[in-house]
Amino acid sequence: MKTIGYILASILIFFGVLFIWGAFGAQGQPVWIVIGIITVGIGLLLVYFASKKPKVEAAPNITLKVDLPGNVNLDTLKCRSCGGVLNAENIKMVNGAPVVTCPYCSTVYQLTEEPKW
Template structure:
């Protein structure tokens, strides 16, 4: 994640420098073509414009390179949810509300921010609800 940040910062700097050099070069080219302009300013302006174009191309290249970089694990960002099951629930004692099949910890997943259970036997999916403790 930090590598992407540095790449984007470097790309921004290259784009800023490139834009300044390219603009300065174009102004010199335009100024040299006026009636009072000099031919030496034309080559000076073209040199700055070309240098600015190289900086701009480098900045765009860094942005493309950074956008194609994967996350730290190589497969994108992983999000881990910690499921706090209601009251004194033990996963090995859980049974499906529909068919009565034994459920395992792998059957409990987070869907839309709520702990849900998917039965491997009948395919029923339902949300875990906390029973009153009194």
């Protein structure tokens, strides 16, 4: 779309300059100056609008809060490699999946939920 805008703008500016230049010739008419100025102005406006960058919206931050009913006992989470105790700061969401980084052995792995049965 920008390329088409630049091409149309250059054509309009070129013919606008020709109209202005032709108005000062032997058979030139004063109306040509007005037409040339309008044509060059439209061409410059096309250059301006073609060069504007579109606005990029930032991705929204999503916070998920879980309210557990009643008294819930949580199991202690241990590292698969070294057996070190992990806490909530060691778990990060990466591409929608929980990823654990062990502070003791620096092992990084994705958490998987085992079936209860």
